[in-house]
Amino acid sequence: MTASTIAPSASAMLELRGLGKSFELHHQHGARLDVLDDVELTLHAGECVVLSGPSGVGKSSLLRVIYANYRPSRGVVRVRHAGNWLDLAEATPHQVLDVRRHTLGYVSQFLRVIPRVPALDIVAEPLLEAGLSAQEARQRAGTLLQRLNVPERLWRLPPGTFSGGEQQRVNIARGLIVSRPLLLLDEPTASLDADNRVVVAELLEDARAAGSAVLGIFHDEDMRDRVATRLFPMRPFQLT
Amino acid sequence: MSALLQVRGLSHHYGLRIGCQDVSFDLHPGELLCIVGESGSGKSTLLKAAAAQLTPSAGSVRYHQRDGAWLDLGELSEADRRRLAREEWGFVTQNPRDGLRLNVSAGANVAERLMALGMRNYGQLRDIARGWLERVEIDPSRIDDAPTAFSGGMQQRLQIARTLVTQPRLVFMDEPTAGLDVSVQARILDLLRRLVNELGLAAVMVTHDLAVARLLAARTMVMQGGRVVETGLTDQILDDPQHPYTQLLVSSVLTT
Numbered sequence: 001m002t003a004s005t006i007a008p009s010a011s012a013m014l015e016l017r018g019l020g021k022s023f024e025l026h027h028q029h030g031a032r033l034d035v036l037d038d039v040e041l042t043l044h045a046g047e048c049v050v051l052s053g054p055s056g057v058g059k060s061s062l063l064r065v066i067y068a069n070y071r072p073s074r075g076v077v078r079v080r081h082a083g084n085w086l087d088l089a090e091a092t093p094h095q096v097l098d099v100r101r102h103t104l105g106y107v108s109q110f111l112r113v114i115p116r117v118p119a120l121d122i123v124a125e126p127l128l129e130a131g132l133s134a135q136e137a138r139q140r141a142g143t144l145l146q147r148l149n150v151p152e153r154l155w156r157l158p159p160g161t162f163s164g165g166e167q168q169r170v171n172i173a174r175g176l177i178v179s180r181p182l183l184l185l186d187e188p189t190a191s192l193d194a195d196n197r198v199v200v201a202e203l204l205e206d207a208r209a210a211g212s213a214v215l216g217i218f219h220d221e222d223m224r225d226r227v228a229t230r231l232f233p234m235r236p237f238q239l240t
Numbered sequence: 241m242s243a244l245l246q247v248r249g250l251s252h253h254y255g256l257r258i259g260c261q262d263v264s265f266d267l268h269p270g271e272l273l274c275i276v277g278e279s280g281s282g283k284s285t286l287l288k289a290a291a292a293q294l295t296p297s298a299g300s301v302r303y304h305q306r307d308g309a310w311l312d313l314g315e316l317s318e319a320d321r322r323r324l325a326r327e328e329w330g331f332v333t334q335n336p337r338d339g340l341r342l343n344v345s346a347g348a349n350v351a352e353r354l355m356a357l358g359m360r361n362y363g364q365l366r367d368i369a370r371g372w373l374e375r376v377e378i379d380p381s382r383i384d385d386a387p388t389a390f391s392g393g394m395q396q397r398l399q400i401a402r403t404l405v406t407q408p409r410l411v412f413m414d415e416p417t418a419g420l421d422v423s424v425q426a427r428i429l430d431l432l433r434r435l436v437n438e439l440g441l442a443a444v445m446v447t448h449d450l451a452v453a454r455l456l457a458a459r460t461m462v463m464q465g466g467r468v469v470e471t472g473l474t475d476q477i478l479d480d481p482q483h484p485y486t487q488l489l490v491s492s493v494l495t496t
Contacts, residue, residue: 023480024482026487027484027488064479064480069476069480070476070480071472071480093458093472094268097473115429115430116427116430117430
């Protein structure tokens, strides 16, 4: 069933084999948009691989396919989940949800604001889902927001009116508050100042030291040099 | 994890016209499933057929009872179906006036379903009712007012309190936020989101609003012409829709 018959190495967390993605747009005269073709990548525990390549090359799409936000058109997305390998391309929705809850984290570029929900609760929510008490979840959320320099007077407010950088830090806190073995990051530092970038870099180093595998997009070169253990160059889809 | 509700090949026809046709899904404990689609796509028919309010033309609905037994709803007597609706399920209608008793007080509306379960202590019922009014953000001092004196948004929140007070395991909701102002809607959605999490409710919710599905449901089913045309994770369906009809739905949403 899978392209690779070789047993994955002990520390491998993610394996992409022959991964491709095309969009079929039924209402644009059946136009087909090819974004990814034959992507092969193995990601190991403790490493931080940064996707590189020009804008439009499919970096964000690749992260979304791995997160199962986009459905792959072909190929395999194997994730080590609860001690077993699971191909997300063939997993049931309930399996994907379980992988997202315990194994696979994703920090998007922008925070999805929920009306009326304060920043502190947005950050604490993944901990509540993991079974922590509301009090402990909020306490830990506060500690992380503090580390990311989000002023305490903002914690009780819904982030709809926050600046771009503040929203992004709330988003990072939400994405990193539960330690997951596999982390996907889509430009999490794009609107942060230098001080806050350093904090994010430290958080990622902590995650790696704890054994997480990180796959990310960082356009800022300093940031990339600081966090990357390896680059993964992406080339535009080859038209055949 | 074992399912709470199993729907298989469920159809309901109105004479020759299709209400819903050959629908199958599983609902797990603690999960909220949204059914989306335009008016007339069969969403409400499916909801009512799954909740045993309509007799299916074909197919089956099985429910995993609190005591662990599986019930085939098609084989239940009317009395057993009523017991289930009273003890283990809840139903929230689009128009709160259909789900509330308008001639009794707000407090009585909340307490009624508890009384149906055998609770009789007046003081205790009143305390619980007051607690639930607070929980749905209705001033408890309005406990003796009739729901007719409430705004539409308050009535809907009262209906939610009335439904959830018995701590049902499974709730069916038919467009609970349709026809309300956006600010009122946001408040009710926030409330539902919190209560679903706090109580670990399983729910099937019909909505025509994709943003509601995104906010509340991990999984979504898309219906067109009585059939399910696409089903999956809500974020997948909204961000990478596959079926032509889903693509049309998603691309028709206005963004601000």
